[in-house]
Amino acid sequence: MYYLQDGIKINSLSKTFADVKALDSITLKINRGKIVGLVGKNGAGKSTLVRLLSGVMKPTSGTATILGFDIHSNIDDVKRITGLLPEEYALYEKLSIFEYVEFIAKLYDLSDNIIEDRFNELSKKLDIMNLRNRMIETLSKGQKQKVAIITSLIHEPDVVFFDEPISNLDVQSQRVVKQIIKEYRNSSKIIIIATHLLSNIETSCDDIIIIDAGKILFNGSIDEFKKSHDTLENAYLDYLEEI
Amino acid sequence: MFFGYILRSLFDLLRGEIIIVQPPISIFYSILAMFSYFTLFAPLLSARVIYDNGAKSRREVALNTPVSGKDLLNGNLLSNLSFYLPFFGMIGTLVLSPFIGTGIFGPMATAIMLFTVLSLLIIIGLVTGSLISPVIFFLISKQKNDVSRAMVTLLVSAMMIISLPLLRFFLDNTTGDLGLITYLPFTIAASLMMYILYGTIVAINPITGLILMLVYIMVIFVNGWWRADSLYSLSDEISSIDNTEPGSKKSRTIDVLTSVIPKKYRHLSRSIIRASIRDVEHISRLSIGVAVTIFMIFAMSSRGLFRGTNTFPEEVELAVVIFSLVISSASVIFIDASSFTIQHRDMLTLIKSAPDGARKFIIAKIIQMLYFILPVFVTIIIVLGKTGFISEGNQLPLMVIMGITLIALICISLAIYIISPVDNQEDITNFINLLFFYVISFILATAPVIVVIIFAKITNYFILFYSLILLVISIISVFIAIKGLDEMDIETLNSRYSLKFMHVVKTLSLFFIMWTILPLFSLQYLLITSDVIGFLIISSLLSLSIPLVLWRYHIMNKPVFSFRKSDTAITLKGLFLMYTVAFIMYLIVIIIDLNSNTLFMSINADIYSKTSIFILVIVVLIIEEFIFRGFIFDFSENRLDGWEIIIFSSLLFSVTHFISLISLINAFVQGMILGYVRIKTGSLSPVILLHLVYNITVLLLIL
Numbered sequence: 001m002y003y004l005q006d007g008i009k010i011n012s013l014s015k016t017f018a019d020v021k022a023l024d025s026i027t028l029k030i031n032r033g034k035i036v037g038l039v040g041k042n043g044a045g046k047s048t049l050v051r052l053l054s055g056v057m058k059p060t061s062g063t064a065t066i067l068g069f070d071i072h073s074n075i076d077d078v079k080r081i082t083g084l085l086p087e088e089y090a091l092y093e094k095l096s097i098f099e100y101v102e103f104i105a106k107l108y109d110l111s112d113n114i115i116e117d118r119f120n121e122l123s124k125k126l127d128i129m130n131l132r133n134r135m136i137e138t139l140s141k142g143q144k145q146k147v148a149i150i151t152s153l154i155h156e157p158d159v160v161f162f163d164e165p166i167s168n169l170d171v172q173s174q175r176v177v178k179q180i181i182k183e184y185r186n187s188s189k190i191i192i193i194a195t196h197l198l199s200n201i202e203t204s205c206d207d208i209i210i211i212d213a214g215k216i217l218f219n220g221s222i223d224e225f226k227k228s229h230d231t232l233e234n235a236y237l238d239y240l241e242e243i
Numbered sequence: 244m245f246f247g248y249i250l251r252s253l254f255d256l257l258r259g260e261i262i263i264v265q266p267p268i269s270i271f272y273s274i275l276a277m278f279s280y281f282t283l284f285a286p287l288l289s290a291r292v293i294y295d296n297g298a299k300s301r302r303e304v305a306l307n308t309p310v311s312g313k314d315l316l317n318g319n320l321l322s323n324l325s326f327y328l329p330f331f332g333m334i335g336t337l338v339l340s341p342f343i344g345t346g347i348f349g350p351m352a353t354a355i356m357l358f359t360v361l362s363l364l365i366i367i368g369l370v371t372g373s374l375i376s377p378v379i380f381f382l383i384s385k386q387k388n389d390v391s392r393a394m395v396t397l398l399v400s401a402m403m404i405i406s407l408p409l410l411r412f413f414l415d416n417t418t419g420d421l422g423l424i425t426y427l428p429f430t431i432a433a434s435l436m437m438y439i440l441y442g443t444i445v446a447i448n449p450i451t452g453l454i455l456m457l458v459y460i461m462v463i464f465v466n467g468w469w470r471a472d473s474l475y476s477l478s479d480e481i482s483s484i485d486n487t488e489p490g491s492k493k494s495r496t497i498d499v500l501t502s503v504i505p506k507k508y509r510h511l512s513r514s515i516i517r518a519s520i521r522d523v524e525h526i527s528r529l530s531i532g533v534a535v536t537i538f539m540i541f542a543m544s545s546r547g548l549f550r551g552t553n554t555f556p557e558e559v560e561l562a563v564v565i566f567s568l569v570i571s572s573a574s575v576i577f578i579d580a581s582s583f584t585i586q587h588r589d590m591l592t593l594i595k596s597a598p599d600g601a602r603k604f605i606i607a608k609i610i611q612m613l614y615f616i617l618p619v620f621v622t623i624i625i626v627l628g629k630t631g632f633i634s635e636g637n638q639l640p641l642m643v644i645m646g647i648t649l650i651a652l653i654c655i656s657l658a659i660y661i662i663s664p665v666d667n668q669e670d671i672t673n674f675i676n677l678l679f680f681y682v683i684s685f686i687l688a689t690a691p692v693i694v695v696i697i698f699a700k701i702t703n704y705f706i707l708f709y710s711l712i713l714l715v716i717s718i719i720s721v722f723i724a725i726k727g728l729d730e731m732d733i734e735t736l737n738s739r740y741s742l743k744f745m746h747v748v749k750t751l752s753l754f755f756i757m758w759t760i761l762p763l764f765s766l767q768y769l770l771i772t773s774d775v776i777g778f779l780i781i782s783s784l785l786s787l788s789i790p791l792v793l794w795r796y797h798i799m800n801k802p803v804f805s806f807r808k809s810d811t812a813i814t815l816k817g818l819f820l821m822y823t824v825a826f827i828m829y830l831i832v833i834i835i836d837l838n839s840n841t842l843f844m845s846i847n848a849d850i851y852s853k854t855s856i857f858i859l860v861i862v863v864l865i866i867e868e869f870i871f872r873g874f875i876f877d878f879s880e881n882r883l884d885g886w887e888i889i890i891f892s893s894l895l896f897s898v899t900h901f902i903s904l905i906s907l908i909n910a911f912v913q914g915m916i917l918g919y920v921r922i923k924t925g926s927l928s929p930v931i932l933l934h935l936v937y938n939i940t941v942l943l944l945i946l
Binding site for chain 1: 515
C-alpha cells in the first residue's frame with residue numbers, strides 16, 4: 001500500500017520570495033517513526049520548509065512526497081495527513097476554546113463524536129479542560145499556544161510540523177508537550193520540530209537537520225552530530241565555526 | 244468615461260462660455276452635507292484601528308516611553324489630516340467645480356472662497372472626528388455586555404441621523420435662535436458647518452457663523468483633550484469573561500437560524516456567525532450602515548433636503564432608494580471584508596493547511612456575511628415600504644434586486660481582499676482596494692437606477708437579466724477568491740495575480756491624477772487672463788511634462804529623447820500601419836454613412852486660428868506620449884508582460900479619445916501600434932514623431 005511506504009522524500013525543493021531565495025534546492029529524506037529537530041537561525045528557511053511540506057505554500061521548483069503523497073498532485077491528501085502548528089497564529093478571539101477547535105476540526109470534516117473525544121483527550125493532557133468554554137480573547141499566551149497545539153493534532157495526523165512549539169509555554173507545559181512528542185515516538189509517525197532553541201530538541205529528538213540560508217548543512221542523528229561534544233549547543237557552535 | 248466627462252466639460256468651459264448654467268443651490272448644499280458627513284466619518288472609521296490587538300501592543304510600547312496620551316491623540320490627528328486632507332480636498336474640488344463661476348462675486352473670488360471654505364470644512368471635520376472618535380470607542384469599550392455596547396453605537400448612529408432634520412431646520416430658519424447648538428453632541432457638526440457655510444458664502448451673517456464655529460471647535464477640542472490620557476490608557480480593556488454555555492438560549496437560537504445552511508458548511512458558518520455576533524464591531528458597522536442609508540435617502544429625496552422643491556416623480560424616489568441602499572450596504576460589506584484579512588491573516592495558514600480548506604472557509608464566510616447583512620437591508624426595505632417611500636408593487640422587485648446585489652458585493656469584496664490582502668501597515672493597499680470596490684459598487688448602483696428612471700419601474704425582464712449577470716459575476720468572484728487563497732503566499736501575502744492587480748489599480752489612480760486633477764489647478768491662470776491656448780500649454784507643461792521628464796530622467800535613469808538609426812525601419816513600419824488603420828476606419832465610416840466627426844476629435848475652426856490649433860495639438864500629443872507610452876510603460880516595466888502593457892495603455896488611450904465607438908476602436912488600435920513601436924525601440928522619440936506626423940496629416944485633411 002501507498003501509505004506504508006517511506007516517510008518524507010524531498011527532491012531539490014526551492015522557494016523564492018521576490019529576490020530572496022528562502023530555500024535553495026533542498027534534497028532530504030526523513031524516515032517514518034522519527035522525531036526530527038529542524039534547527040537554524042531566524043530567517044534560515046525553517047518555517048518556509050515546514051509550510052511547503054504541510055501544503056500551505058507551493059514551491060517555486062522541485063518536488064516532495066509525504067508518505068507517498070506528492071505535494072503537487074495529492075495536495076489534499078498531504079493536508080489531511082499532516083498537522084501544522086504555525087509559528088504565528090491568530091485564533092478567533094470571539095470563540096470559546098471548544099468552539100474554535102470544533103471550527104478547525106470541521107475543516108477536516110471530522111464528525112462530532114470524534115471531535116469531542118479527541119478534544120477531551122488532548123485538553124486533559126494539556127491541562128486546559130476546565131477552560132473549555134472560556135473565550136479565547138481572555139486567555140494568556142501560553143494557553144493560546146495550547147489551543148493551537150490541540151488544533152494541530154485534532155485530526156490525528158501522521159506527520160506533525162511544530163514551528164516553535166514551546167516558546168510561549170511555562171515549564172510544566174513544556175514537559176507536557178515533550179511528553180506528547182514522546183508518545184508519538186512509539187508510533188510510526190513523523191514529528192518535525194522547527195526551532196532556534198537547541199535545548200528544545202536535545203532530549204526529545206532522534207535526528208537533527210541544520211539549515212542555514214536556505215541550504216541543508218547537516219542531516220543525521222543527534223549522536224552523530226554531537227560526536228565528542230558533551231552538549232548539543234557546543235557541538236552546534238563548533239560546527240558553525242568549522243564552516 | 245468619468246475622466247473623459249470631466250475633460251470634456253473642461254473643454255466646454257474653455258470654448259468661450261466661461262459661466263456655465265448654475266445648478267440649483269439645494270444640490271450644492273446636499274453635496275456639502277454629504278461631504279462634511281463623510282469627513283467626520285473618516286477618522287471615526289480609522290480610529291477603530293486604535294482598539295484592535297495590533298494597536299494595543301503598539302500603544303503599550305508608546306506609553307512605555309515618555310509619550311503621553313495627549314501625544315498619541317495629536318499623532319492620530321496629524322496622521323488623519325495628512326491622509327484624508329489631500330483625499331477629500333481632491334474629491335471636494337472635483338465635485339464642487341461646476342459651481343465655480345457663479346454667484347455675485349465673480350468666478351475668481353468664488354473659486355478662492357470655495358477652496359478656502361472647503362479646506363476649512365475638511366480640517367474642522369477631521370479635527371472633530373479625530374477628537375471625538377476615541378470618546379466614542381471609550382464609551383463602547385466601557386460597556387459590560389453586548390447589548391449595551393450595541394446601544395451606544397446605535398445611539399451614535401442615531402445622532403448622526405438626527406443631524407439631518409436639524410440641518411434642514413437651520414436652512415429654513417437661519418435667523419432663529421441658535422443657542423442650543425453648542426450643547427448638542429458632535430453629530431450636529433454637519434448641520435453647524437452648513438450654517439457657517441450658509442452664513443459666510445452667501446454672506447447673510449458671517450459673524451454669527453464664525454463665532455459659532457469657534458465655540459464649537461472649543462467645546463469639542465477641550466472635551467477630547469481633557470479625556471486624552473484616559474482614552475489611550477491600557478486599563479480600558481474589556482475585562483468581562485463571557486462564559487459561553489453550549490446549551491444557552493443564544494446558542495440554541497443560532498443553531499435554529501442556521502439549520503437551513505447546507506450541511507457541508509453549516510458548522511463552519513455557525514462558528515463564524517457566533518464569533519461575529521459577539522464582536523461589537525460587527526454590530527456597530529451594521530448600525531452605521533443603517534445610518535448611512537437613511538442619511539443618503541434623506542439627503543437626496545424630495546421628502547428630505549429637497550423638501551422645498553416639487554415632489555419627485557415616483558421613479559426618481561425609487562432610484563434614490565436603490566442608490567442609497569446599494570452604496571450603504573457596500574460600505575458595510577467593504578469594512579467587514581477589510582477587517583477580516585487584517586485580523587485573520589495568520590489564521591489563513593491554518594485554514595490553508597486543511598484539505599480543501601480555502602473553499603470551505605470562503606463559502607462559510609460568504610454565508611456568514613449574508614446572515615448579517617441581508618436581514619438588515621430587507622428590514623430597511625420593509626420599513627421604507629410601510630412609510631410610503633416605495634410603493635407596494637415595487638417592494639418585492641426591490642428586495643430581489645437588493646438580494647442579488649448584496650450577494651454579488653460580498654463575493655466581489657472577498658475576491659478583492661483575497662487577491663490583495665491588507666496588512667495593518669498597508670494603508671495604501673486598503674485605499675486602492677476601497678477605490679476599486681467603490682467603482683464596482685457605483686456601477687452596480689447605477690445600473691438599476693438608470694433602468695428605473697428610463698422605464699419608470701423595475702421590469703421582470705430586467706430583474707431576470709440583471710440577476711443572471713450578477714450571479715455569473717458572483718460565481719466567478721467566488722472562484723477567484725478560492726483560487727487566490729489557495730495560491731496566496733502566506734509569507735508575502737501575495738499571489739501571482741495580486742501584484743499585477745495592485746499595479747494596475749495604482750497606475751490607474753496616478754493616471755487619474757495626472758490626466759484630470761493637476762490641470763484643474765491651473766484653471767486659475769485662465770480665469771485671470773482668459774488666454775485659452777496659453778493656459779493649456781502652460782498648465783500642461785507645468786503640471787505634467789516637467790515632472791514626467793524629471794521622473795524618466797532621474798528616477799528611471801533613461802534618456803528622455805534618443806533616436807537610433809536602427810529605429811528608422813520600425814518607425815516607418817508603424818507609420819504605414821497607422822495610416823492603413825486610419826484609412827480602413829475612414830472607409831467603414833463612409834460605408835455606414837456617418838459624419839467624419841465621429842472618427843476624429845472635432846475642433847471648431849471658427850473660434851481659433853489654424854496656428855493655435857496646430858500648437859495645441861502638438862503640445863497635447865507630446866503630453867499624451869509622455870503619459871501613455873512614457874509613464875505607463877516605464878512604470879509597468881517588470882510588473883506586467885509586454886503585451887499586457889500595450890493593451891493596458893491602449894485601453895486608457897482609447898478611453899480618453901472617446902467620441903464614438905468607431906473612434907474608440909481606432910484609438911485603441913493606433914495605441915497598440917504606438918505601444919509596439921515603443922516596446923521595440925525602447926525610446927519615446929520614435930512614437931512622438933509617429934504621433935506627430937499622423938496628427939498633422941489628419942489636421943491637414945479635416946481643417
